[in-house]
Amino acid sequence: MDLYHYVGPPEIAERATGQPHGTPIRTPQDVIRWAKQSGQPPGAVIVTFVIDSDGELRIADRHSEHVACAGSRAVWSAGEMTFDVQATTATALAVSNQSTGYCPEPESWPAVEAALRRAGFDPPAGFNPACVFRLCPMCGVKNLVKGGEFECGACGAELPTEYNCQH
Numbered sequence: 001m002d003l004y005h006y007v008g009p010p011e012i013a014e015r016a017t018g019q020p021h022g023t024p025i026r027t028p029q030d031v032i033r034w035a036k037q038s039g040q041p042p043g044a045v046i047v048t049f050v051i052d053s054d055g056e057l058r059i060a061d062r063h064s065e066h067v068a069c070a071g072s073r074a075v076w077s078a079g080e081m082t083f084d085v086q087a088t089t090a091t092a093l094a095v096s097n098q099s100t101g102y103c104p105e106p107e108s109w110p111a112v113e114a115a116l117r118r119a120g121f122d123p124p125a126g127f128n129p130a131c132v133f134r135l136c137p138m139c140g141v142k143n144l145v146k147g148g149e150f151e152c153g154a155c156g157a158e159l160p161t162e163y164n165c166q167h
Contacts (some may be wrong), residue, residue, distance in 0.1 A: 003053055003074035004108070006067045006099035007142075007165055013067050022050060022058030022069035022135040025119045031083050033091040034059060040106040044093065045085045050102075051076040066101045076111035079127070092121040096129050100142060103133035103165035134159040 006013055035045050038061060047059040050070040050080040059081065060069040066078040067128045078099035084091045095112055097104045109126050116123040136143040138157035142165065 003076060004102040004104050005074045005166060006072065006101055007103055008067060012065055012101065013072060016065050016068035016072055019068040021071035022060040025057040025059055028090040032085055035085040039087065042086055043084065044082055046080055046082045049081040049113045050078045051111045055111065055115055057119050066099045075102055077104045077108035079104065086129050092116055092123055094124055094128055095129060097127045098131050105163055106130040106132065133165050135164050
């Protein structure tokens with residue numbers, strides 16, 4: 001498995017320069033602390049996450065960019081994660097690889113699972129949803145493949161079945 005490099009719009013990467021990186025998560029208490037500091041109410045908290053190039057889980061507000069969370073570095077995986085955060089406990093409920101900035105394949109799950117286990121979480125069974133990204137060879141648009149239909153949503157061209165999002 002290779003690292004994923006940022007493939008999103010350059011202007012987003014430029015805006016991310018100088019922003020704080022995501023918070024490293026080494027224990028469930030780190031998630032609880034982050035949730036309190038960022039004003040999240042108890043219950044389900046959805047975050048932006050990356051598994052950085054060192055294999056560490058980092059989280060940020062759901063509305064932040066993955067490239068900012070990663071400090072503009074390459075990642076092992078990226079997407080959204082849902083935690084159940086209470087006063088003294090945090091549980092990982094769900095994870096998706098939905099990141100159009102890095103376009104990680106579902107095969108990046110082992111990196112997520114390992115990082116969650118190192119941080120003291122029981123990981124869910126896998127990505128839900130498991131996103132599949134492809135670049136259209138005709139028009140260059142980035143596509144999220146839905147329902148197993150490898151067809152470009154912009155021009156209707158057939159999308160490759162092999163991963164092609166990294167440059």
